[in-house]
Amino acid sequence: MVHEVVQGEDIGSKRLLFFQMNGEFRLENLADQSHQFFYGHRYWSAIKKAVDTSGAGDLYPRIEATAKKSGAPLDFALAMSAVAYMTLEQCGSSFLLSSYIPAVEKEKPEDWLRRRATALRPSLMERLKGKSSCERVIFDEQNADGWFAIQATQDITTAAELDKRPFHESDKRCYEGMGPIPVDCRSGSCGTCWVGILGGNENLDPVEDFERKRMDYFGYWDSGFVDSQVERPLIRLSCQTKANGSVSIVIPPWNAVFGRSRREKESGG
Numbered sequence: 001m002v003h004e005v006v007q008g009e010d011i012g013s014k015r016l017l018f019f020q021m022n023g024e025f026r027l028e029n030l031a032d033q034s035h036q037f038f039y040g041h042r043y044w045s046a047i048k049k050a051v052d053t054s055g056a057g058d059l060y061p062r063i064e065a066t067a068k069k070s071g072a073p074l075d076f077a078l079a080m081s082a083v084a085y086m087t088l089e090q091c092g093s094s095f096l097l098s099s100y101i102p103a104v105e106k107e108k109p110e111d112w113l114r115r116r117a118t119a120l121r122p123s124l125m126e127r128l129k130g131k132s133s134c135e136r137v138i139f140d141e142q143n144a145d146g147w148f149a150i151q152a153t154q155d156i157t158t159a160a161e162l163d164k165r166p167f168h169e170s171d172k173r174c175y176e177g178m179g180p181i182p183v184d185c186r187s188g189s190c191g192t193c194w195v196g197i198l199g200g201n202e203n204l205d206p207v208e209d210f211e212r213k214r215m216d217y218f219g220y221w222d223s224g225f226v227d228s229q230v231e232r233p234l235i236r237l238s239c240q241t242k243a244n245g246s247v248s249i250v251i252p253p254w255n256a257v258f259g260r261s262r263r264e265k266e267s268g269g
């Protein structure tokens with residue numbers, strides 16, 4: 001696992017902040033995979049070939065021109081082209097030379113959406129007991145086994161912990177026997193367990209004051225595309241988020257851990 005203590009600045013107060021980054025947080029190491037959860041990811045190779053690296057002209061016309069030139073369906077190509085130009089801006093052009101080829105399934109976008117955040121059909125025994133559905137959290141939409149069951153009003157990390165597969169072997173941030181979502185405190189203190197919501201957001205409890213304050217503190221809602229004021233933002237602290245039905249999430253490959261170092265700096269220590 002990659003660990004690094006980094007320095008940032010609180011935009012409002014201008015105070016220096018220090019926190020530890022865990023996991024794979026350098027975009028250049030994940031330039032080909034960071035958007036695997038997009039349906040349009042399958043067109044990534046064609047988009048990369050069409051990118052204009054000259055750096056000339058406004059960004060939007062270049063995004064549009066690249067999307068058209070790629071030959072991919074425009075609905076998906078525009079988003080992927082935008083991803084490519086942001087990656088180019090942040091990491092330089094070396095990712096355009098990689099030999100990475102995305103997996104392409106035959107599934108249509110409407111099938112993909114239909115499968116997203118779906119409950120499982122219960123077994124015969126469960127149906128005899130009156131159970132009409134098995135709710136679940138899908139954390140890897142590309143993998144048929146990428147889900148764990150969840151009970152109504154259970155928070156996501158508690159449900160995740162009941163899945164005893166060896167996730168710690170593939171993600172060193174995970175503790176053995178604690179499920180696929182990295183956690184450290186389970187009390188909203190550390191900021192480790194953030195996830196993105198891909199589907200089933202309506203099945204989550206609205207964000208409460210405590211989670212809202214903690215996410216503001218951690219800065220996960222500063223990204224500009226997440227409206228932190230809505231009842232159910234698209235980024236949540238999974239140890240503070242209860243589900244009442246099935247949901248699809250993405251577990252980010254990195255997290256920051258906030259704690260002593262940040263507090264010491266804030267108090268001048």
Ligand code: FES
Nearest residue numbers: 186188191193239
């Ligand atoms: S595990 Fe620490 S904030 Fe959720």
